[in-house]
Amino acid sequence: MYRLHGRLRSRTMRPLWLLEELEVPYDYVSVAPRSPEALALNPLGKVPILETDDGIVLDSLAQMHFLADTHGGFTHEAGTIGRARQDAFSFAVLEMMDANLWTLALHSFGLPEEMRVAAVKPAAREMVTMFSGRIADLMEGEYATGDAPTVPDILLAHCAAWARGLKIDLDERVLEHMRRMRARPAFERASAHEETA
Numbered sequence: 308m309y310r311l312h313g314r315l316r317s318r319t320m321r322p323l324w325l326l327e328e329l330e331v332p333y334d335y336v337s338v339a340p341r342s343p344e345a346l347a348l349n350p351l352g353k354v355p356i357l358e359t360d361d362g363i364v365l366d367s368l369a370q371m372h373f374l375a376d377t378h379g380g381f382t383h384e385a386g387t388i389g390r391a392r393q394d395a396f397s398f399a400v401l402e403m404m405d406a407n408l409w410t411l412a413l414h415s416f417g418l419p420e421e422m423r424v425a426a427v428k429p430a431a432r433e434m435v436t437m438f439s440g441r442i443a444d445l446m447e448g449e450y451a452t453g454d455a456p457t458v459p460d461i462l463l464a465h466c467a468a469w470a471r472g473l474k475i476d477l478d479e480r481v482l483e484h485m486r487r488m489r490a491r492p493a494f495e496r497a498s499a500h501e502e503t504a
Contacts, residue, residue: 309358324494325462328380329374334350338354340354371461381461403435407432
């Protein structure tokens with residue numbers, strides 16, 4: 308049995324959504340980042356935190372890879388060219404979109420006020436817009452790496468929703484992909500969790 312700790316309005320939504328896609332049992336525990344509960348499980352205090360029977364897995368992408376590999380869904384088989392392309396797509400989304408979105412978060416609320424640099428924010432926003440088109444160019448069909456969704460599809464849809472929440476313009480192909488992914492029943496189930504802390 309898995310126990311996923313985190314907050315819906317964070318990267319926690321990524322493994323939570325995948326757990327629903329894979330239809331495996333889990334418990335969801337609403338935990339704020341840097342809270343005593345998060346720090347007890349992760350010295351960095353970051354969420355999401357995935358507890359498994361064999362230990363704790365940190366980082367949303369590592370959690371998704373672990374879950375997809377363990378349950379044989381939402382992934383290409385390890386050691387195949389399909390998996391190599393899937394991983395490359397995931398890393399491109401992390402580098403081009405997630406990193407710039409995180410820069411915006413850090414300089415908006417994540418860093419102490421005296422460390423924030425407002426001047427970096429316009430460039431980070433523009434990078435998300437520009438790179439959304441390049442990410443769309445990498446897509447190999449209706450989904451990131453073909454005709455069926457895999458781990459990077461959740462990653463891309465989450466980053467696109469994050470960007471739209473910040474009113475950042477995105478390539479229409481990325482927006483259409485996000486709408487298609489968020490229409491999935493698993494996304495609705497994952498979104499239905501209530502925050503209790």
